[in-house]
Amino acid sequence: MKHIISPTDLTVSELNELLDLSEEIIANPRKFSDVCRGKKLATLFYEPSTRTRLSFEAAMLNLGGSVLGFSSADSSSAAKGESVADTIRVVSSYADICAIRHPKEGAPYVASLYSSIPVINAGDGGHNHPTQTFTDLLTIKNLKGRLNNLCVGFCGDLKFGRTVHSLINALARYENISFILISPEELRVPEYIRKEVLEANNIQFEETTSLENAMPKLDILYMTRVQRERFFNEEDYIRLKDIYILDEKKMAAARTDMLVLHPLPRVNEIATEVDSDPRAVYFKQAQYGVYVRMALIMKLLEIV
Amino acid sequence: MLNIGVINQGIVIDHIQAGGAMKIYHYLDLENKDVSVAIIKNAKSNKMGKKDIIKIEATLEDLDLDILGALDHKLTINIIENGVIIEKRNPKLPEIVNNVLKCKNPRCITSVEQGLPHSFKLTDRVNGVYRCVYCEQSFDRR
Numbered sequence: 001m002k003h004i005i006s007p008t009d010l011t012v013s014e015l016n017e018l019l020d021l022s023e024e025i026i027a028n029p030r031k032f033s034d035v036c037r038g039k040k041l042a043t044l045f046y047e048p049s050t051r052t053r054l055s056f057e058a059a060m061l062n063l064g065g066s067v068l069g070f071s072s073a074d075s076s077s078a079a080k081g082e083s084v085a086d087t088i089r090v091v092s093s094y095a096d097i098c099a100i101r102h103p104k105e106g107a108p109y110v111a112s113l114y115s116s117i118p119v120i121n122a123g124d125g126g127h128n129h130p131t132q133t134f135t136d137l138l139t140i141k142n143l144k145g146r147l148n149n150l151c152v153g154f155c156g157d158l159k160f161g162r163t164v165h166s167l168i169n170a171l172a173r174y175e176n177i178s179f180i181l182i183s184p185e186e187l188r189v190p191e192y193i194r195k196e197v198l199e200a201n202n203i204q205f206e207e208t209t210s211l212e213n214a215m216p217k218l219d220i221l222y223m224t225r226v227q228r229e230r231f232f233n234e235e236d237y238i239r240l241k242d243i244y245i246l247d248e249k250k251m252a253a254a255r256t257d258m259l260v261l262h263p264l265p266r267v268n269e270i271a272t273e274v275d276s277d278p279r280a281v282y283f284k285q286a287q288y289g290v291y292v293r294m295a296l297i298m299k300l301l302e303i304v
Numbered sequence: 305m306l307n308i309g310v311i312n313q314g315i316v317i318d319h320i321q322a323g324g325a326m327k328i329y330h331y332l333d334l335e336n337k338d339v340s341v342a343i344i345k346n347a348k349s350n351k352m353g354k355k356d357i358i359k360i361e362a363t364l365e366d367l368d369l370d371i372l373g374a375l376d377h378k379l380t381i382n383i384i385e386n387g388v389i390i391e392k393r394n395p396k397l398p399e400i401v402n403n404v405l406k407c408k409n410p411r412c413i414t415s416v417e418q419g420l421p422h423s424f425k426l427t428d429r430v431n432g433v434y435r436c437v438y439c440e441q442s443f444d445r446r
Contacts, residue, residue, distance in 0.1 A: 083417050104413040106438025110420065125411045127439055192442065196428065 002300055003112035003119040007133040007170045021295040021304060022138050029062065032294065035303050036065030042095035043069030044087065046078055046102040051264060052122050056099045059293035068095060085114040092116040097300055118300040126160045131296065132263050133166040135289035140220060142288065143259055143281060148175040153214050155182040155244050156224035156269060158189040163263045164224060165193055172197050178204040180214045184243050186236065211244050215253040223262045223269055247271040251279065261285055314361040316382040322346050324376055325356035331375055331404060332367055339366065371404045373397040374424065376445065377432025399426050401434060405443045412439035
């Protein structure tokens with residue numbers, strides 16, 4: 001039985017299979033509308049996340065399966081002090097597969113140690129968010145037609161942004177990828193990403209504070225929100241939250257085929273005027289998130 | 305020059321990063337062992353500038369030396385018999401270290417679920433980097 005705790009739990013060839021299946025689903029969703037009949041997905045969400053939870057639930061419903069779960073720690077037995085290990089052992093007897101989101105890093109890994117059903121990490125604190133990464137990869141592959149030979153810019157909170165760390169890790173496995181890391185000094189990517197992923201794999205990257213200067217070089221711009229919940233200090237959050245705002249003027253400097261991705265939710269880091277630009281694909285990206293989760297559920301339940 | 309008597313039988317842990325001796329003293333559980341121990345802090349070192357040294361008069365069976373590599377991968381272990389060094393060892397770097405190192409990341413699941421074992425895996429053999437198996441934060445030796 002396989003669990004998905006980190007984006008690199010899938011080999012490149014398994015990942016390519018997942019993305020191929022996702023593209024099959026995109027092409028012919030009806031063909032898959034009943035493949036999970038009788039199967040149940042448990043969504044164990046210890047912190048609120050409307051988008052990810054609904055995306056998982058929509059994925060299972062699209063496959064003809066059903067869903068059960070909770071959407072905050074307060075409405076679960078965690079409020080009574082139950083451990084993740086005990087919760088998952090019980091849930092294993094109620095459902096066929098589960099998606100778990102938890103504010104503490106490593107909680108889904110703990111669940112996988114004690115689970116008798118496949119566990120999918122739906123985000124653990126500032127650590128991993130593999131299905132967001134698969135969503136990002138599917139978006140790039142489906143719209144760009146490739147996952148190699150790309151210059152990818154990440155902008156905003158690169159320190160706490162787990163989607164950024166996960167996507168860097170995943171893209172680093174493809175050929176001829178370069179990164180431009182755009183952030184204020186305080187929110188640079190952690191040293192271990194620089195040393196153990198980028199430098200260790202001889203990947204070309206530059207760090208800059210200027211979004212304007214980076215724009216013309218990019219094939220992909222991945223914008224992120226500065227997240228209040230990752231800061232211990234409110235003053236730091238207020239000082240840094242509006243540091244990058246993508247608007248039409250900045251978009252004018254970008255290539256005509258550049259794509260703007262964002263894991264959503266957006267606050268104000270992308271001006272709404274950008275939404276109508278055909279290069280802004282973040283809402284399409286959310287739709288791809290459902291397709292890739294459908295494919296992942298099928299793979300983990302060994303339906304294909 | 306500080307002079308600590310030569311030991312006859314036991315080990316000398318040398319080249320400990322300055323300030324690290326007491327941590328090693330605790331991890332080896334020396335406070336609960338009936339052995340003679342000398343701790344030298346901030347000794348002058350040509351290589352390191354300053355270093356700590358621990359001399360322990362005991363047989364090897366009394367000590368669990370396997371964890372030393374996880375605590376300080378640059379130290380050296382000298383085995384002493386009849387007052388002379390008969391062997392110099394570099395510490396082993398175990399692949400997994402269970403319940404020796406504690407994860408200090410306040411966001412780690414181990415910070416709220418006290419019953420979980422603290423487990424670290426070796427992720428960089430050259431630099432002796434250990435990471436928590438749950439949150440992947442590297443162990444901070446300071």
